[in-house]
Amino acid sequence: MFGELRGELLRFLAARTGDRVEAEDLVQELWLRIQAADPGPIGNGRAYLYRVAQNLVLDRVRERRRRERRDSDWADSQTIKVAGEAADARPSAADNIIEREEAAALAAAIAALPEGAGRAFRLHKLDGLSHAEVAARLGISRSGVEKHIAVAMAHLRRALKD
Template structure:
């Protein structure tokens, strides 16, 4: 009895969604790529496909590569900082983190589409190098070089350890409260000296356009924010965002997510997403 083609595809769908999201940084675009793969799967000569999982991975990867080329052009004119859509993690979420954090997702943006594909397929999703070469239509030696270059680029952004969930939740809650009250002393104690803040408003809502560098500058920004909006800042809950401790809140009615990278007990990077187009699917579990 032949396997049901729908069952075969559905068994691969969560992994294909993870791959597409990691390639594109967008849930909606990931869904579109997987839907297109489904249409191609329906039209394919399935009797000739010996390994459905490899075939579907190849189709989704190539679709994403084409999408990434146009996305790069759009991001050149993107207002301010571009961040991936926040991934609010749950144990049964179809888009599991695959040991990638938001910091690494941001680092992947520095790679070419082929470097990103080679790194994700080989280093993250464990695909053999010869299969990766076939997927991206490059020689194995060239594919190995692409993966090595990508690895070197992102290595410095790998966090040394993950913060336990309880510890992360407590720190995220304390950070929100310090921001809401504009407590400079408390903020200064929580931030590493070289901390950076990255905010994505997409030109749709008020947000800082450039990366803010240094604990002092970040503290000043939150103190000013507290004076203006402190009474209108509402914590909706703490969570994990792409492997990092974080929280969801409202400021003057606008939803935002904040993810915190922590090293040696201090916050080294802050990632704020305010672009409403990237928050439509955010649900606090």
């Protein structure tokens, strides 16, 4: 019966979706759905096929609405409101340039640290070692590490203030 009604079902689905390609997809999905259905007596095969086709269209509409709502929610989370109008929450090109310049200034300031303070600072702040681990690695006391880091922090504050 499906073979006999295929053209009719295709026109029915094209009218419902407004898209012949989507209608073709739905006809294929209809075929798969009726093949997977439990075999059993069906009183009116034609009505059954049209009902399954209509349900497929409704499923697609619901899926499209969910996708649009999800996409809209995501887009809303990526924008901020300024004076009631949407503004992109991503950093501007100017903000990116400033951020790069600040990172370059910080890297230069770290490179200019005195030797002992620089090693202690890099091991503790950049490599994530504890004061005790830095002390063991450098062969100095914990208080020596603390003094080196204090010197490094003071040097960086001065360098970045300028």
